[in-house]
Amino acid sequence: MTAIPDFAAIKAMDAADGLRAMRERFILPPGLIYLDGNSLGVASNAALDELQRAATVEWGQDLIRSWNTAGWFDMPLALGDRVGRLIGAAAGQTVICDTTSINIYKALHAAIALRPDRSVIVSEGGGFPTDIYMAEGVLSMRPGASLRLEGVDAPNIEELIDGDVAVVLVNHVSYKSGELHDMAALTRKAHENGALVIWDLCHSAGALPVDLDGANVDFAVGCTYKYLNGGPGAPAFIYAATRHHGDIRQPLSGWWGHARPFAFEKHYVAGQGIRRFLCGTQPILSLRALKGAIDLWDEVDMVALREKSVRLTDLFISLVEAKCGAYGLNLESPRDGAKRGSQVSFGHPNSYEIMQALIARGVIGDFRAPSTMRFGFTPLYVSYADVWHAVVTLEEILRTGAWQDARFAVRAAVT
Amino acid sequence: MTAIPDFAAIKAMDAADGLRAMRERFILPPGLIYLDGNSLGVASNAALDELQRAATVEWGQDLIRSWNTAGWFDMPLALGDRVGRLIGAAAGQTVICDTTSINIYKALHAAIALRPDRSVIVSEGGGFPTDIYMAEGVLSMRPGASLRLEGVDAPNIEELIDGDVAVVLVNHVSYKSGELHDMAALTRKAHENGALVIWDLCHSAGALPVDLDGANVDFAVGCTYKYLNGGPGAPAFIYAATRHHGDIRQPLSGWWGHARPFAFEKHYVAGQGIRRFLCGTQPILSLRALKGAIDLWDEVDMVALREKSVRLTDLFISLVEAKCGAYGLNLESPRDGAKRGSQVSFGHPNSYEIMQALIARGVIGDFRAPSTMRFGFTPLYVSYADVWHAVVTLEEILRTGAWQDARFAVRAAVT
Numbered sequence A, B: 001m002t003a004i005p006d007f008a009a010i011k012a013m014d015a016a017d018g019l020r021a022m023r024e025r026f027i028l029p030p031g032l033i034y035l036d037g038n039s040l041g042v043a044s045n046a047a048l049d050e051l052q053r054a055a056t057v058e059w060g061q062d063l064i065r066s067w068n069t070a071g072w073f074d075m076p077l078a079l080g081d082r083v084g085r086l087i088g089a090a091a092g093q094t095v096i097c098d099t100t101s102i103n104i105y106k107a108l109h110a111a112i113a114l115r116p117d118r119s120v121i122v123s124e125g126g127g128f129p130t131d132i133y134m135a136e137g138v139l140s141m142r143p144g145a146s147l148r149l150e151g152v153d154a155p156n157i158e159e160l161i162d163g164d165v166a167v168v169l170v171n172h173v174s175y176k177s178g179e180l181h182d183m184a185a186l187t188r189k190a191h192e193n194g195a196l197v198i199w200d201l202c203h204s205a206g207a208l209p210v211d212l213d214g215a216n217v218d219f220a221v222g223c224t225y226k227y228l229n230g231g232p233g234a235p236a237f238i239y240a241a242t243r244h245h246g247d248i249r250q251p252l253s254g255w256w257g258h259a260r261p262f263a264f265e266k267h268y269v270a271g272q273g274i275r276r277f278l279c280g281t282q283p284i285l286s287l288r289a290l291k292g293a294i295d296l297w298d299e300v301d302m303v304a305l306r307e308k309s310v311r312l313t314d315l316f317i318s319l320v321e322a323k324c325g326a327y328g329l330n331l332e333s334p335r336d337g338a339k340r341g342s343q344v345s346f347g348h349p350n351s352y353e354i355m356q357a358l359i360a361r362g363v364i365g366d367f368r369a370p371s372t373m374r375f376g377f378t379p380l381y382v383s384y385a386d387v388w389h390a391v392v393t394l395e396e397i398l399r400t401g402a403w404q405d406a407r408f409a410v411r412a413a414v415t
Helices: A007-015 A045-069 A075-086 A100-114 A129-141 A183-192 A242-247 A273-277 A284-297 A302-323 A351-360 A384-400 B007-015 B045-069 B075-086 B100-114 B129-141 B183-192 B242-247 B273-277 B284-297 B302-323 B351-360 B384-400
Strands: A094-096 A120-124 A146-150 A165-171 A196-200 A219-222 A237-240 A343-347 A366-368 A372-376 B094-096 B120-124 B146-150 B165-171 B196-200 B219-222 B237-240 B343-347 B366-368 B372-376
Touching: A007 A302, A007 A384, A045 A284, A045 B045, A075 A094, A075 A237, A075 A273, A075 A284, A094 A273, A100 A129, A100 A165, A100 A196, A100 A219, A100 A237, A100 A242, A100 A273, A120 A129, A129 A146, A129 A165, A165 A183, A183 A196, A237 A242, A237 A273, A242 A273, A284 B284, A302 A343, A302 A384, A351 A366, A351 A372, A351 A384, B007 B302, B007 B384, B045 B284, B075 B094, B075 B237, B075 B273, B075 B284, B094 B273, B100 B129, B100 B165, B100 B196, B100 B219, B100 B237, B100 B242, B100 B273, B120 B129, B129 B146, B129 B165, B165 B183, B183 B196, B237 B242, B237 B273, B242 B273, B302 B343, B302 B384, B351 B366, B351 B372, B351 B384
Parallel strands: A120 A146, A120 A165, A165 A196, A196 A219, B120 B146, B120 B165, B165 B196, B196 B219
Antiparallel strands: A094 A237, A219 A237, A343 A372, A366 A372, B094 B237, B219 B237, B343 B372, B366 B372
16 A cells, blocks of 8 residues: 555545445444454453343243253254365364463363373473463373473574474464464474464464364364454364274263263263363353354455454554654554454554553553553454554654653553 | 241241342242252342343443443452352352353362362262363372262262372252251361362352352362342352462463453463463353342341251151152152252152142143252242142142143153
């Protein structure tokens, strides 16, 4: 993008946006420009309606009978298949359950059990911290196993992969920089060395087309409350390729993963296929909100979604650099849209205060320590005009020094 | 109870019921007698209102800011303390998170880590199956460790406890018979042998007074969707006595249990106290419904609750035996109310069909294989008249043989 568009040009981009009608399906608080859908996606009427029905009719009126009549028992698998469609997973390989952290734990144990003669987990020092924390939890159960980290043990993850590696746990899109990994190439590299891969899709599921089956991925996990808009803390997903199903062993062996969960048998017998990643009783109300959110995705073309995502983030970078170039912002995301997820990060020594000033003016992004401003662009509901207004607001804050107001320096517990 | 009351006497019992007003706070579907609150508790207006606010205002309008402004981040601990009050746990020892199954896994690992020179887990062969399944999952990670089961390795659990035992995992109230264990005595027996205890409170939390601190319990877990009425699949709880907090190690070491969860540090450092049982992001909408349900408990006196519970179950046993004595029902619960939770089980060779016939007539209990009819009595919303009508319906089904209708023999996936 060479010429910087003016607001008239931006309005024309919105008018031509094929996803424009989807914005109406979401509840966008008046006066807010929400660029934090990569942290918590926006509520839709579909999600709230589904939740309301689940609460008042299924729980309120039908009570225990809803396990059958409302399909509660089938939901983790049925919804899993529908999320699977968005991540390139054929049916029967994805299940919705528990949290991303816990699903990482299951996938790591399953992968290590498939490579019993190997002892190394490879991950990213700059990956989402809970990925490493869970790997450390797995290591505490596996004496002799060890962890190699990109950015600590070698500059690039590829260099860490050799014949000792059981599994590579890697983020598809970096939570911080938005950098997009080449899923097919890194998976191939791991397989060439006899290792398995687990892809963390938290920042790519619903943000761009993902092709797990096509890339021959072994396992994947991810959350549903970011780009998928499933609601705060909505249950996560886990994927395992069919070729591994017969050999999956994971220690969170609860009743829902049992081969015969209602026979009340005395010993655990793992269920067939992806079911064996299920453990305990899932939070049905949160699952039902997620179902409503997923219903909307049936109407979304992932190629069109990706095109808009790249346009939104390209536009944001261009406008920030054109209008705010004098204020010391440093682009921390890849400049090439093809190598970037649906988010843009800028560094600045006063990122915390600047972000607080933006939030006070109704532009919601987030801060990541030590000095990153992170802006997420959810193509389903972010408009090109939102991008324009966000940059105008940012420029005003930087030009006037409004961020220097003492109240913006007070850090809350969660940012 | 010697004389069998008539319906006039039963109406008088309801009129004198000190918990009678509480029934109005719950949404009882018209025409239904719900004796399955020990499987899924009934919705209250408080829970639905809280859920509605969380969905439309906190998620819908305030979005990511609600982590601070609506206290989402503090909820697992804040709600944990409030559940703690109902189970005899002083503040700072209970946290709401994940599922009962996963919390059993955490507690078992934590207990074993506290007894590194021991290798045996003791549990009940007739306990809730997921307890055993999770113990088996733990064993798969602990080569050399083993499981001893009551009813398999010895008739009574006490006989299984010796100096090799690291931890005893036991249900406070049997899900099937309703038998109530002596918590203080069994805990003492375990401690005398140097073992730790984990009490599963799924069928006692909210059903009767529990005194974890008083009984010197080490760990406890339980669910919140049965007698606590938190909603289908509402997150579970886990308790650890303060004396163990400094030494707790458990492998589900996710971001929420980190000492500094927002510093995005590269390595896991366990948080202080009960926080270290937290792992990944919790389902906020389900948590908020639970909060509404817990609000009601602030008004409940646990002694009065227990008195009504024993009266309801005594009455049910008396009426069934008086009115249905000719039809081969066999009491499978303790006859002594002091040794019984808030449920009553009867055995009959055709329990499945009889229960289906009851359900078809609006009396909801449940069936547990192979031949048990289980009836739960939640004192907050079950009336003495409910008990009367349930028994009248049961008697009619048995007398007329209505349960022999072929449609009642068709088994659904979940019963």
